[in-house]
Amino acid sequence: MAMRWEQLAKRQPVVAKMLQSGLEKGRISHAYLFEGQRGTGKKAASLLLAKRLFCLSPIGVSPCLECRNCRRxxxxxxxxxxxxxxxxxxxxxxxxxxxxxxxxxxxxxxxxKMYIVEHADQMTTSAANSLLKFLEEPHPGTVAVLLTEQYHRLLGTIVSRCQVLSFRPLPPAELAQGLVEEHVPLPLALLAAHLTNSFEEALALAKDSWFAEARTLVLQWYEMLGKPELQLLFFIHDRLFPHFLESHQLDLGLDLLLYLYRDLLHIQAGQMDGVLYRDQLDRLQRWALACPQRRILAGMEAILQAKTRLNTTNMSTALLVEQLVLQLKR
Structure with missing residues (x-):
């Protein structure tokens, strides 16, 4: 979904203000450097600027988004x-x-004319020197936008010839609110907003039925820790493994479990605003009451260690999960 000017102003107010000032005064820079973490909207903003510059029917600083140029x-x-x-x-x-x-x-x-260079920090030395010459002798009417997550890796001479606009990470609360406005249920929005800083990724995740089922399974996972060991292992093999089949899926499942444990800590500390599984408050309060804080902290440490092993070793995921659940049960 294409970004609108109101969305840019809400998510990146400083960037929007700088671009708006340039557009209103007719002083668009010949070169911009959009820097910030992945998922903060750099490319979407660069395309929004392109649409405004080429739009056939702009409305103030906003492109119409409907004309032939905007669509192309x-x-x-x-x-x-x-x-x-x-x-x-x-x-x-x-x-x-x-x-x-x-x-x-x-x-x-x-x-x-306008050109956009994605991942500008990944230029070879000869490419960077070639671009530098291009920036030093810009053609009239040409606008360049360089996008990077690591602008410290760019040549200082390139950075100095660009107007640098920094894209801030979106706070999870703002990201969750944006997801709710896209008709994502709050329980899913809260978790998705903590799993990624990218609005597009969070929206895709939250609208995926796999994610909703993963959340349900993680809640059942914690509940099953109180069952006999054989019953617990049967649940792991019968329900968890088929759903968290790939390593990246299991990694996400471990994150969901970690946030559940974190919620128990928040409840014990009386910090209800920090709870992410908010629709499960009655269950969480029962669990928090029955579980000593040292056990919660030990569980979180075990989950983090499992995530590390998952991402750094060739250990069988089945063995990794079995070891983890037995640790958590103890």
Whole structure:
């Protein structure tokens, strides 16, 4: 879903204010550097700026999002807007030279051209030097937007020729509220907002039926820790393994379990606002009352160790989970 100006202003107010000021004064920089963590909306913002610059019917600082140019930018088909990214792990000199050739031509449909470089920190040294020359001698009407999660890896001379706009991580509460506005149930929104900082990723996760089932299974998982060992292991093999089949799925399941344990700590401390499994408050309060704090902390440590082993060893996931549940049960 394409970003709207109101969404940019809400999620990244400082960035929106800087761009709005430039648009209103007709002083758009010839080069921007959008830097910030993955999922903070850098590419969506760069495309929003492109749409505003090429929009046939702008409304103030907002593009109409409906005209031919806005639609073509969304589909990647506008001849005067180019997006490049790493080819086989890096951005190569040939890609920058191709951009230079394209932008030395007359703009096809207007007097403006714009290019977006994704993961700009992954340029080879020769590509970076080639881009630097391009930035030092910009063609009239050309706007460059470089996107990076690690701008300290860029040449200082490139950074100095760009207007740097920093994209802040979205606080989980704001992210959850945005998900609720997209009709995601609050219990799923709260968890998804803590699992990723990317609105798009959180929305996709929260709307996936797999995620809702994973949450239900994790609650059952904790409840089964109070059952006889044989019954618990049967649940693990019959219900958990088929659902958390891939390593990344199990990693997410462990995160969900970790947040459940964290909720028990919040309840014991009387910090109800921090509870993520909020619709399960009655059950959580019973569990928190029956479980000493040292046991909760030991459980969290065991889960974190399991996550580390999952991501750093070739250990069987079945064996890893069996060992974890026996640790948690003890």
């Amino acid at each position: 930018i969304d589909s990647g088909n506008h001849p005067d807007v180019r997006v490049i990214g790493p080819d086989g792990g890096s951005i190569k000199k040939e890609q920058i030279e191709w951009l230079q050739q394209e932008f030395s031509k007359t703009a096809v449909e207007s007097d403006k």
